[in-house]
Amino acid sequence: MRTKIHYNIFVLSLALISCNTNRQNKPASLFWYQKQLRILQTVLREPDAIGYDARSVVRYMQASEYNTLVVNAGGIIDFYPDSMEMSRANRFLAGRDLLEEITAACKKENIRVIARIDFRGVEEERYKKHPHWFAINSDGSPKIYTYTTPVFYAPCYHGYYRNEYAINIIKKILTRYPVDGIWYNSVHCHDNCWCPACKKAFREWSGFEMPQSKNTDNRMLFEDFRKYSAEHYLQTIYKTVKEFGPEKAFVAEIFGMYKSEMMKRTGMGITMASKYMDFLPNVCFITHSHQSIEYNNANYSASIIRYLRSVNPFKQPVILFGSNQSTHRYVAEESQYLRAWVFESIASGGSVWNCLFNGAHPGLMHDRRNACLLKDIIRFMKKNANCFENALPVFNTAIYFSENSSNICGDDKPETDYYFTEVQGWENVLNASHIFYGFINAKGINTETLKSIHTLILPNTVYLSEKEILLITEFVQQGGTLIASGATSLYNNLGQKLDNFALSGLLGVRFNKKVHYGASNFYQKIRIKNNLIENIKDTELLFNLDSVYECKPDAGTIVITTMVPQFNSQPPELAWIEDMETDIPVMSIHKAGKGQVIYFSNLPGRIFYFTQNSDIRCLMVNSVNNKYSGVQITHSNIPATVHTHLIYDSLQKKYILSLVNNTGIAQSSSDKAISINDIQFTLQLPEGIKYHNNLFGDAEVRCMIKHVKLKIRRIDEFYSVALHN
Numbered sequence: 022m023r024t025k026i027h028y029n030i031f032v033l034s035l036a037l038i039s040c041n042t043n044r045q046n047k048p049a050s051l052f053w054y055q056k057q058l059r060i061l062q063t064v065l066r067e068p069d070a071i072g073y074d075a076r077s078v079v080r081y082m083q084a085s086e087y088n089t090l091v092v093n094a095g096g097i098i099d100f101y102p103d104s105m106e107m108s109r110a111n112r113f114l115a116g117r118d119l120l121e122e123i124t125a126a127c128k129k130e131n132i133r134v135i136a137r138i139d140f141r142g143v144e145e146e147r148y149k150k151h152p153h154w155f156a157i158n159s160d161g162s163p164k165i166y167t168y169t170t171p172v173f174y175a176p177c178y179h180g181y182y183r184n185e186y187a188i189n190i191i192k193k194i195l196t197r198y199p200v201d202g203i204w205y206n207s208v209h210c211h212d213n214c215w216c217p218a219c220k221k222a223f224r225e226w227s228g229f230e231m232p233q234s235k236n237t238d239n240r241m242l243f244e245d246f247r248k249y250s251a252e253h254y255l256q257t258i259y260k261t262v263k264e265f266g267p268e269k270a271f272v273a274e275i276f277g278m279y280k281s282e283m284m285k286r287t288g289m290g291i292t293m294a295s296k297y298m299d300f301l302p303n304v305c306f307i308t309h310s311h312q313s314i315e316y317n318n319a320n321y322s323a324s325i326i327r328y329l330r331s332v333n334p335f336k337q338p339v340i341l342f343g344s345n346q347s348t349h350r351y352v353a354e355e356s357q358y359l360r361a362w363v364f365e366s367i368a369s370g371g372s373v374w375n376c377l378f379n380g381a382h383p384g385l386m387h388d389r390r391n392a393c394l395l396k397d398i399i400r401f402m403k404k405n406a407n408c409f410e411n412a413l414p415v416f417n418t419a420i421y422f423s424e425n426s427s428n429i430c431g432d433d434k435p436e437t438d439y440y441f442t443e444v445q446g447w448e449n450v451l452n453a454s455h456i457f458y459g460f461i462n463a464k465g466i467n468t469e470t471l472k473s474i475h476t477l478i479l480p481n482t483v484y485l486s487e488k489e490i491l492l493i494t495e496f497v498q499q500g501g502t503l504i505a506s507g508a509t510s511l512y513n514n515l516g517q518k519l520d521n522f523a524l525s526g527l528l529g530v531r532f533n534k535k536v537h538y539g540a541s542n543f544y545q546k547i548r549i550k551n552n553l554i555e556n557i558k559d560t561e562l563l564f565n566l567d568s569v570y571e572c573k574p575d576a577g578t579i580v581i582t583t584m585v586p587q588f589n590s591q592p593p594e595l596a597w598i599e600d601m602e603t604d605i606p607v608m609s610i611h612k613a614g615k616g617q618v619i620y621f622s623n624l625p626g627r628i629f630y631f632t633q634n635s636d637i638r639c640l641m642v643n644s645v646n647n648k649y650s651g652v653q654i655t656h657s658n659i660p661a662t663v664h665t666h667l668i669y670d671s672l673q674k675k676y677i678l679s680l681v682n683n684t685g686i687a688q689s690s691s692d693k694a695i696s697i698n699d700i701q702f703t704l705q706l707p708e709g710i711k712y713h714n715n716l717f718g719d720a721e722v723r724c725m726i727k728h729v730k731l732k733i734r735r736i737d738e739f740y741s742v743a744l745h746n
């Protein structure tokens with residue numbers, strides 16, 4: 022099987038369920054939210070009601086080619102008149118109904134409208150009317166959010182405010198207005214609640230009374246209850262929306278794949294939430310952190326799309342982006358970075374949700390610099406929707422993504438995180454080396470999914486269940502390449518360290534129950550010269566950093582590099598050790614069945630994430646390329662800062678190859694990307710290609726048997742080509 026080149030299995034599955042259909046003959050049952058989404062959200066503040074002109078919003082939407090508007094409906098502030106005791110109508114409505122006006126104006130022009138609701142909390146005045154509708158701390162005090170002004174009294178997943186009350190509002194909106202769906206902003210509740218409704222739910226769920234407080238012994242119990250409560254809540258709201266018809270969409274605010282703290286505190290993860298959403302928007306801002314603005318990786322938006330496709334390939338993946346992490350909504354986002362950010366997402370087959378703007382529409386903002394920034398890109402999306410909307414990432418190399426492992430060793434701060442930095446480091450290397458990759462989601466792993474790939478990377482995947490271990494072992498036995506790092510399979514599901522790797526036999530090493538750390542003069546010594554050391558010359562030592570899990574190789578395991586014990590750097594006269602030799606493997610290779618396993622006892626991804634070290638990159642790339650023969654780019658002079666994407670539409674049998682130029686813009690405030698001239702490369706595909714069609718930019722494309730040769734004279738921001746027969 023593995024000698025034949027496979028696409029992502031999801032491509033095949035899509036083909037199976039949609040057999041005998043093509044673009045001209047789309048199944049009539051396809052709902053609007055299953056097609057390309059070009060969404061604009063206007064974040065309305067209360068005074069935006071003054072002089073609100075729905076027609077000018079529609080004109081902006083039309084000029085910018087968006088097809089869906091997300092607009093404030095109700096919850097914190099209602100943008101329609103209402104006489105209910107707990108509602109708080111916008112003070113500036115002056116008898117108008119803005120939701121009715123904007124919905125009517127959009128409907129007339131065939132623009133979809135999603136109503137935004139938000140029930141994260143209420144100010145003191147409303148709280149005092151029905152305090153028992155809201156969340157209670159273990160000491161009986163009300164749960165208060167201090168990050169809002171005024172402070173908000175928070176509700177909980179089981180209480181009256183988020184349930185009976187909110188459901189009543191949702192039904193009212195869907196009954197009164199012809200909206201196409203509901204966007205539940207701030208759907209999550211933080212931590213636990215001791216209100217009577219939550220206690221009752223806990224009793225029904227567990228069979229015993231809720232403990233009076235949280236401590237280390239029952240931490241997991243509360244965490245599991247949060248997950249249950251979050252899922253129960255999403256399911257309830259989803260069902261409420263669906264009472265109004267399958268064409269009404271439900272989506273909720275779910276944070277990115279790299280946000281483990283949010284997942285732990287609220288019980289809401291992407292995999293679970295995706296079951297109850299009609300398409301998959303994911304918060305995806307260029308910057309992160311509330312304390313200081315930090316830039317995410319240039320490939321972050323594409324990662325989100327790849328990941329969402331692994332969670333559910335049949336739901337539209339969408340990046341939701343706004344200005345400056347919402348801490349500085351009033352000024353424009355870095356324009357060139359934002360354009361590349363959106364190109365990355367489109368190139369990997371994603372839709373967009375533009376939430377950059379405060380106010381009625383972008384032309385009315387204090388800062389209008391972003392108002393027309395994406396116009397040409399959104400137009401390009403619309404024009405080529407049929408190429409992109411159902412195309413899925415093509416890859417033979419997959420990163421295994423495990424929410425369980427991220428729960429154990431993931432952290433939102435990179436310095437103390439030992440999961441996401443390892444994952445993102447691998448991604449950075451694959452992107453810089455133009456290796457097509459995707460994700461396999463641990464919750465969706467099965468034999469079929471694994472059959473579609475050649476190489477599986479387990480980045481510090483500390484917990485693996487028995488089922489996962491069986492499937493991964495079978496994958497290697499059948500001829501797959503496994504790459505694992507650090508403490509992979511060294512923990513149980515409670516986050517406790519085991520005596521040995523559960524995958525020990527497959528990895529070809531046994532854990533020696535010792536971890537070494539090194540920050541300076543920490544090296545690997547090359548033990549053997551083979552293709553895993555390719556492109557490394559004139560050195561016996563290689564870079565190393567951070568942790569090494571000391572282990573003993575099994576007979577038959579070939580040790581490629583060994584750890585050199587760490588020593589101090591100062592004073593330089595004394596910075597040496599007598600003996601650099603140890604028998605502690607850092608990189609090793611082991612044959613198992615028809616396959617091979619490459620194990621790194623350090624965390625190469627994490628090292629690369631922080632240092633971009635070329636020794637580490639070389640070892641990682643060599644491990645992926647070892648015996649690899651799938652779809653790939655060869656004979657290439659593409660710089661590392663230009664990212665390549667390949668997606669495939671199985672109905673039209675069409676590949677879309679795209680390049681995004683990030684040169685000079687990543688992590689700097691440069692106004693423009695630096696253009697790259699004379700790019701040349703070969704794309705190896707599993708089948709012959711006869712025709713090409715340049716979609717964006719120009720290139721000389723020569724279609725040969727089983728490969729395509731491309732010469733791009735100049736790339737400024739983006740290049741894209743469709744390849745088909």
Ligand SMILES: [Zn+2]
Pocket residue numbers: 155156157177178179180214215216217218219220
């Ligand atoms: Zn409660």
